Amino acid sequence: MTSGPGLNTDILDLSSRMIDSGVLEDEPNRITNELSEIGDGVALVESFSHMVLVRTSDGLVAFDSSAAMTGNRVVRAMRSWSGEPVNTLVYTHGHVDHIGGSRSLRADAAERGDAPIRVVAQENLAVRVARYQRTNGYNQAINLRQFGGLPPSLARDDSRMANSFVPADTLLPTVEYRQELTEQIGGLTFEHHHALGETDDHTWTWIPKHRMITAGDHLTWVFPNCGNPQKVQRYPLEWAQSLRAMAAKEAELLVPAHGLPIVGRERIAGVLDVVAQVLEQLVDDVLAAMNTGATLDDIVGSVTVAPEALALPFLRPIYDEPEFVINNIWRLYGGWWDGNPETLKPATRSAVAAEVVSLAGGADTLADRALALVESDTATDQDLRVACQLVEYAVAADPDSMRNHEVRMAVYTRRRKAERSLMAKGVFGAAVAESEIAVRGEATLKPTRITLSPED
Ligand SMILES: [Zn+2]
Numbered sequence: 001m002t003s004g005p006g007l008n009t010d011i012l013d014l015s016s017r018m019i020d021s022g023v024l025e026d027e028p029n030r031i032t033n034e035l036s037e038i039g040d041g042v043a044l045v046e047s048f049s050h051m052v053l054v055r056t057s058d059g060l061v062a063f064d065s066s067a068a069m070t071g072n073r074v075v076r077a078m079r080s081w082s083g084e085p086v087n088t089l090v091y092t093h094g095h096v097d098h099i100g101g102s103r104s105l106r107a108d109a110a111e112r113g114d115a116p117i118r119v120v121a122q123e124n125l126a127v128r129v130a131r132y133q134r135t136n137g138y139n140q141a142i143n144l145r146q147f148g149g150l151p152p153s154l155a156r157d158d159s160r161m162a163n164s165f166v167p168a169d170t171l172l173p174t175v176e177y178r179q180e181l182t183e184q185i186g187g188l189t190f191e192h193h194h195a196l197g198e199t200d201d202h203t204w205t206w207i208p209k210h211r212m213i214t215a216g217d218h219l220t221w222v223f224p225n226c227g228n229p230q231k232v233q234r235y236p237l238e239w240a241q242s243l244r245a246m247a248a249k250e251a252e253l254l255v256p257a258h259g260l261p262i263v264g265r266e267r268i269a270g271v272l273d274v275v276a277q278v279l280e281q282l283v284d285d286v287l288a289a290m291n292t293g294a295t296l297d298d299i300v301g302s303v304t305v306a307p308e309a310l311a312l313p314f315l316r317p318i319y320d321e322p323e324f325v326i327n328n329i330w331r332l333y334g335g336w337w338d339g340n341p342e343t344l345k346p347a348t349r350s351a352v353a354a355e356v357v358s359l360a361g362g363a364d365t366l367a368d369r370a371l372a373l374v375e376s377d378t379a380t381d382q383d384l385r386v387a388c389q390l391v392e393y394a395v396a397a398d399p400d401s402m403r404n405h406e407v408r409m410a411v412y413t414r415r416r417k418a419e420r421s422l423m424a425k426g427v428f429g430a431a432v433a434e435s436e437i438a439v440r441g442e443a444t445l446k447p448t449r450i451t452l453s454p455e456d
Helices: 010-021 071-079 102-112 122-134 136-148 236-245 265-291 297-301 320-332 349-360 362-374 381-398 402-418 424-440
Strands: 034-039 042-046 051-056 061-064 084-092 118-122 175-177 180-184 186-193 202-207 213-217 253-256
Touching: 010 034, 010 265, 034 071, 034 253, 042 071, 042 118, 042 253, 051 071, 061 349, 084 102, 118 122, 118 186, 118 202, 122 136, 122 320, 136 424, 202 236, 236 265, 253 265, 265 297, 265 320, 265 349, 297 320, 349 362, 349 381, 362 381, 362 402, 381 402, 402 424
Parallel strands: 061 084, 084 118, 118 175, 213 253
Antiparallel strands: 034 042, 042 051, 051 061, 180 186, 186 202, 202 213
16 A cells, blocks of 8 residues: 555554554564655665665765665665765664665765765764674674574684674764764754663664654564673663653654564554563563572573563564573673572583483483483473483583484474574574584584574
8 A cells, every 4th residue: 555655654554453453464574675665754674674764955864774785785775765865874773784784875975976974873882893893703603603503613614704793894983972962964853862772882863853763673573682692781671761761752653673663652652661561570570589589590480471472573582582681681680600509610511421421321321311302292391401401411421422413413403493582593503503513514404594584
């Protein structure tokens, strides 16, 4: 359905229907690299991540640039809609899927002979980019594991390790701010707000003329990416507070950096409230337990999110998941130690494995039991967790046994299948690939798809 010149409301209609009905009609995270005009002078290119465009009398204001690999397609989509120069690029935060495509914007501006693009970001973004340079190899390795399901050890021989995690020609901020920045661009007011949440450098922006908010990754149409096991600290309570600050603006249009835009004041307020509540409840429950002296093990076993919430089309735990967020809350308010004396200064895994294997009468006994657990039709989640630990002891005690690796492949293949989040699937997939390489010299596992499909 098209209403008005250039306006394409299909995406808004889909979003409204799914929120109002609670039924997942279609995958909300679509990497089509196609542009939809979603307001008068407001457009969205759906990508990995999105680019949001706002027309002003002094050129375009763009929010995010998508990733390095999608930047060219996103810029092409932008040019199919507007021939105006890009005045300002606002980074919602410094993740590479949001800043990596800026080199395509830079090339576009140079080719057209436009003035250099202003780049606005919260001041922590440049600090983040500097950190990525210091942890370049680590970031390449964990991305391989998170998205590819491939062992980080593989990255050592991979040519991509020589590359920079942040492309060298990425546009860096030319205007930095700390808490808030209000600016006038081409007759429009842009009110930028710093917010902690997924990162420490997030910006969400209120644009009064359109009664519109660009939300960055504060809303992504999946469970909040607030527990990622391989990343630095994240901030669930501050995330919720930012959502509440957005709700107070009574916006009519909220455009996230992933997933669908949301239209309508009440609908936006409702979604923001539900996501904020989930985060607040997790923090409250974890802190309440910590305050009674509970260990992390107790808390992971007892704190949950209501299944009805996780079934909502915008809260499915298919990327990050509540268990990882719980661990992250523990780290934020407590520390890295889980409160269990055996893990404060533990014996090496191989020393414990040798002892357990000797008590069991051999590595085969452990591997056999692990296999029996995962092959059972009635295997519970705990059975699968125990199977992983048993097979790790077997492999640690006898890493040259091909049979141990074969069992390990079977165990983690089963475990991966039982998981919903891309992050768990990625880590368990990497374990499968690692043992596959030990057995066959190569990994045949298909990478975890990054489309965030629930079938994955
Ligand atoms: Zn993102």
